[in-house]
Amino acid sequence: MTNLVSQELYYRPAYKPNQVICGSGQTVVVTGWTVKESVAKHLQPYEYAGIGACYSPTRGISLLIRNLLANPVVRYLVVLNATKEDRNAGACTCLLDFFGNGFELGITDTGKQCWVIRSAVVGYIDIEIAADDLEQLRASVECFEAKTIAEAASQVKQLAKRERVEPWGEPKTYPLATVEPTVLPGTRYGHRIEGKTIAETWVKIVHRIKTTGTIRPTGYDGQWQELIDLMAIVTDEPEGFYFPEPNYLPCDRTFISEYVSQILDDAPTVEGVKYTYGQRLRSHFGLDQVEQAIGKLIADIDSARVVMSLWDVQDGEANSSPPCLNHIWLRVIDNELSLTATFRSNDMFSAWVANAMGLRALQQHIRDEICDRSKYNLQMGPLITISQSAHIYDDCWENADNLIANQYKKAFQERDYADPSGSFVINIQDSEIVVEHMTPGTGEVVNCYSGKSATQLCRQIAADCPALQVGHAMYLGCELQKAELALLNQHYYTQDRPLKIKL
Numbered sequence: 383m384t385n386l387v388s389q390e391l392y393y394r395p396a397y398k399p400n401q402v403i404c405g406s407g408q409t410v411v412v413t414g415w416t417v418k419e420s421v422a423k424h425l426q427p428y429e430y431a432g433i434g435a436c437y438s439p440t441r442g443i444s445l446l447i448r449n450l451l452a453n454p455v456v457r458y459l460v461v462l463n464a465t466k467e468d469r470n471a472g473a474c475t476c477l478l479d480f481f482g483n484g485f486e487l488g489i490t491d492t493g494k495q496c497w498v499i500r501s502a503v504v505g506y507i508d509i510e511i512a513a514d515d516l517e518q519l520r521a522s523v524e525c526f527e528a529k530t531i532a533e534a535a536s537q538v539k540q541l542a543k544r545e546r547v548e549p550w551g552e553p554k555t556y557p558l559a560t561v562e563p564t565v566l567p568g569t570r571y572g573h574r575i576e577g578k579t580i581a582e583t584w585v586k587i588v589h590r591i592k593t594t595g596t597i598r599p600t601g602y603d604g605q606w607q608e609l610i611d612l613m614a615i616v617t618d619e620p621e622g623f624y625f626p627e628p629n630y631l632p633c634d635r636t637f638i639s640e641y642v643s644q645i646l647d648d649a650p651t652v653e654g655v656k657y658t659y660g661q662r663l664r665s666h667f668g669l670d671q672v673e674q675a676i677g678k679l680i681a682d683i684d685s686a687r688v689v690m691s692l693w694d695v696q697d698g699e700a701n702s703s704p705p706c707l708n709h710i711w712l713r714v715i716d717n718e719l720s721l722t723a724t725f726r727s728n729d730m731f732s733a734w735v736a737n738a739m740g741l742r743a744l745q746q747h748i749r750d751e752i753c754d755r756s757k758y759n760l761q762m763g764p765l766i767t768i769s770q771s772a773h774i775y776d777d778c779w780e781n782a783d784n785l786i787a788n789q790y791k792k793a794f795q796e797r798d799y800a801d802p803s804g805s806f807v808i809n810i811q812d813s814e815i816v817v818e819h820m821t822p823g824t825g826e827v828v829n830c831y832s833g834k835s836a837t838q839l840c841r842q843i844a845a846d847c848p849a850l851q852v853g854h855a856m857y858l859g860c861e862l863q864k865a866e867l868a869l870l871n872q873h874y875y876t877q878d879r880p881l882k883i884k885l
């Protein structure tokens with residue numbers, strides 16, 4: 383049958399064509415969060431037009447609708463709304479609501495005009511698409527919901543038996559607004575970002591990637607802005623999580639309570655559902671790695687061997703869907719339990735906050751279990767994530783810019799002025815600038831510099847203390863220059879005070 387069908391009848395996605403399995407039928411299958419291949423394997427290409435995922439109601443539905451409008455040959459839509467992830471994301475429900483309830487004029491999070499789907503789930507369609515065309519699409523495409531892979535496959539087979547109908551109109555495409563960010567120069571490999579809470583750290587991460595990340599093609603028909611090896615250190619996330627008011631994070635408490643169980647708890651393997659991190663940790667390798675880690679630390683609290691692995695060497699093989707979170711390492715230092723997690727690939731705008739909260743819940747669980755079962759009364763140490771490809775997808779650039787405009791200044795000011803590299807006291811003594819370097823806590827003097835030239839002193843201090851915080855180093859440069867001017871012109875110099883002219 384397939385050989386008889388001319389290539390012209392094949393579904394041609396105008397957007398993200400490599401993310402869709404194409405056939406020559408009249409039904410598009412939207413698989414939500416279920417792996418599309420697990421549906422495709424039950425079907426023949428003449429039975430469907432296209433099979434593809436839809437993860438997000440604000441980012442995915444609009445592209446899908448553009449593709450449907452470009453392919454009026456499609457007369458049926460089967461929406462597989464099967465998994466917990468689908469319930470959490472709401473994209474399938476929202477898509478069904480577009481066909482069932484329609485849409486109205488509204489605005490996006492970034493304040494742009496758009497069509498908002500009439501649904502309990504927030505979902506957007508680009509304003510560039512004409513409302514009449516959307517109405518015609520709703521009237522011309524029949525929509526079905528399936529709850530299992532088998533149900534979806536059998537529905538598609540039923541529809542394929544129907545007589546082929548004419549396309550409902552002419553193919554239409556619409557302009558797609560794109561934004562090309564300006565990229566500032568910056569280090570390519572290895573970045574350190576620290577914040578007190580996950581929320582604060584996230585704003586700083588988004589700012590760093592958006593300003594200095596390299597623009598590269600993604601594996602998903604688009605672009606992303608990327609930094610390599612970004613280490614984020616969250617020092618003081620409170621138990622139960624900090625959610626800002628109003629909440630500018632890409633997830634809320636309800637989502638996180640569901641998500642935490644995907645990291646903490648084992649889950650049975652289900653066809654079409656990607657691994658869960660809980661399953662990799664608790665059972666995939668034939669033992670419970672979380673229990674093993676707790677046991678190891680109780681037996682040797684100073685151990686540097688407490689590793690949990692999520693990467694399976696089989697993940698390197700084709701056709702698998704390899705986990706993004708690969709490695710977790712625990713360490714107790716000064717009675718504090720720190721957790722370091724390594725991701726091979728991390729969507730820093732949409733996924734990192736949930737990833738970080740899930741890991742923080744795991745860290746809390748391990749701390750609590752150690753305290754319950756042993757003599758150790760550990761404190762929560764920092765949560766550290768190392769994201770090897772730390773990226774922001776192009777369809778989030780505008781939201782990212784908005785976040786930076788609204789939140790970055792505040793997040794930046796939240797830094798405390800106690801540089802762990804120490805502090806410096808500057809005086810003028812015997813016609814020389816004298817700089818004492820002191821420890822941050824008790825103020826013990828650890829080094830002393832003297833000279834007449836601010837530039838020389840700056841060079842020496844920079845060479846000796848390369849980890850000084852940027853703001854601190856700039857402050858020191860200004861103070862030293864003031865001291866040099868005072869020395870030259872015989873003015874009075876007092877650190878942190880304006881120069882006083884000698885009359």
Ligand SMILES: O=c1ccn([C@H]2C[C@H](O)[C@@H](COP(=O)(O)O)O2)c(=O)[nH]1
Nearest residue numbers: 601704706707727728729733734737
């Ligand atoms: O816990 C997760 C799971 C997925 N991703 C993101 C990273 C990538 O953007 C994408 C996975 O794509 P692949 O690298 O698997 O193709 O999802 C995360 O950030 N965190």
